[in-house]
Amino acid sequence: MPRQLDGIGEQVVIVVDDGSTDQTSEVVRAHGAQAIRHLVNLGKGAALTTGCLAALDMGCDVIAVMDADGQHEARDLPRFLDPIRRQQADLSIGVRRLTRQMPPAMRLGNWGLSTAFRLLVGMRISDTQCGLRAFSAAAYPIIRWQAADYSVETEMLIRAARGHLRIAQVEIDVVYHDRYKGTTIGDGVKIFGDMLRLAVSR
Amino acid sequence: MTGIQLVTIAVALLMLFITYTALRRHELRTYEFAIWSLIWLGLLFVSLFPDLLRGVIGPLHVIRLLDLVTIVGLLVIGVLVFSLNRVLRRLEDRVATIVRRLALDSRGEPVEPRPADREDRPGGGTSP
Numbered sequence: 001m002p003r004q005l006d007g008i009g010e011q012v013v014i015v016v017d018d019g020s021t022d023q024t025s026e027v028v029r030a031h032g033a034q035a036i037r038h039l040v041n042l043g044k045g046a047a048l049t050t051g052c053l054a055a056l057d058m059g060c061d062v063i064a065v066m067d068a069d070g071q072h073e074a075r076d077l078p079r080f081l082d083p084i085r086r087q088q089a090d091l092s093i094g095v096r097r098l099t100r101q102m103p104p105a106m107r108l109g110n111w112g113l114s115t116a117f118r119l120l121v122g123m124r125i126s127d128t129q130c131g132l133r134a135f136s137a138a139a140y141p142i143i144r145w146q147a148a149d150y151s152v153e154t155e156m157l158i159r160a161a162r163g164h165l166r167i168a169q170v171e172i173d174v175v176y177h178d179r180y181k182g183t184t185i186g187d188g189v190k191i192f193g194d195m196l197r198l199a200v201s202r
Numbered sequence: 203m204t205g206i207q208l209v210t211i212a213v214a215l216l217m218l219f220i221t222y223t224a225l226r227r228h229e230l231r232t233y234e235f236a237i238w239s240l241i242w243l244g245l246l247f248v249s250l251f252p253d254l255l256r257g258v259i260g261p262l263h264v265i266r267l268l269d270l271v272t273i274v275g276l277l278v279i280g281v282l283v284f285s286l287n288r289v290l291r292r293l294e295d296r297v298a299t300i301v302r303r304l305a306l307d308s309r310g311e312p313v314e315p316r317p318a319d320r321e322d323r324p325g326g327g328t329s330p
Binding site for chain 1: 297298
């Protein structure tokens with residue numbers, strides 16, 4: 001992550017170390033970024049909440065969240081943040097290009113979840129599970145999620161839809177560095193279950 | 203006395219012993235000990251005197267005594283699972299609040315040693 005992105009004013013980089021056993025926090029601090037460390041692993045959604053609270057505490061106007069495995073390109077951020085900075089959108093979500101790099105199971109899973117989202121929520125979102133998101137500080141209280149795990153992306157979208165927020169979908173490049181180790185088929189089923197629960201609950 | 207009665211009596215007696223041991227080791231509070239002991243004593247009573255329950259089978263429209271015991275057992279399990287789910291959810295929320303508070307308060311401080319016996323929770327990686 002560069003210290004200063006083109007076209008972005010004052011920028012703060014916060015890395016939430018969700019109870020990792022390696023030297024993540026030390027490395028992050030050595031590179032001049034803020035490391036916030038959970039003593040135990042709480043899950044992705046909980047880590048995002050911590051990072052957002054820290055960002056809001058520091059007075060940030062716009063918050064961008066991205067996965068820390070290098071899957072997302074920092075150079076996409078200025079373009080990605082543009083709809084929010086121009087006040088054309090409250091929430092900006094990444095849409096991963098369907099390339100051959102993306103594992104087939106993941107492509108199928110994402111297609112299935114996006115279709116289910118369209119049927120359940122009535123909103124056409126091309127990639128409901130992309131981890132690259134950005135939103136204004138004003139939008140955070142509306143999309144504030146309770147999920148501590150992978151369901152966070154779905155919950156964020158459903159809350160945004162119910163809050164009538166303007167959502168921008170921005171195509172992004174994704175880099176798969178090694179064999180995929182993230183979510184499993186079980187996680188996909190759980191995400192679908194949570195989507196169903198959130199869609200019917202008021 | 204039938205075989206299933208003997209098995210149930212043995213399980214009830216064993217669980218009574220384990221419950222008492224747990225109380226002695228301060229692993230249970232007194233009211234928890236009382237509730238669990240009542241459950242095991244109830245099981246023991248039903249196993250020893252099953253005929254006493256035959257009177258309630260008719261009004262409840264249950265055909266066999268074993269069916270009644272199974273239904274009641276399932277109901278008890280359902281209540282217990284629901285209660286445990288609520289307790290676990292509360293504990294999870296409290297742990298998350300404490301861990302987050304510690305994390306936010308210790309921003310910029312030297313990194314503390316990591317617990318060796320960390321257990322991962324779901325959703326600890328990146329998006330699918």
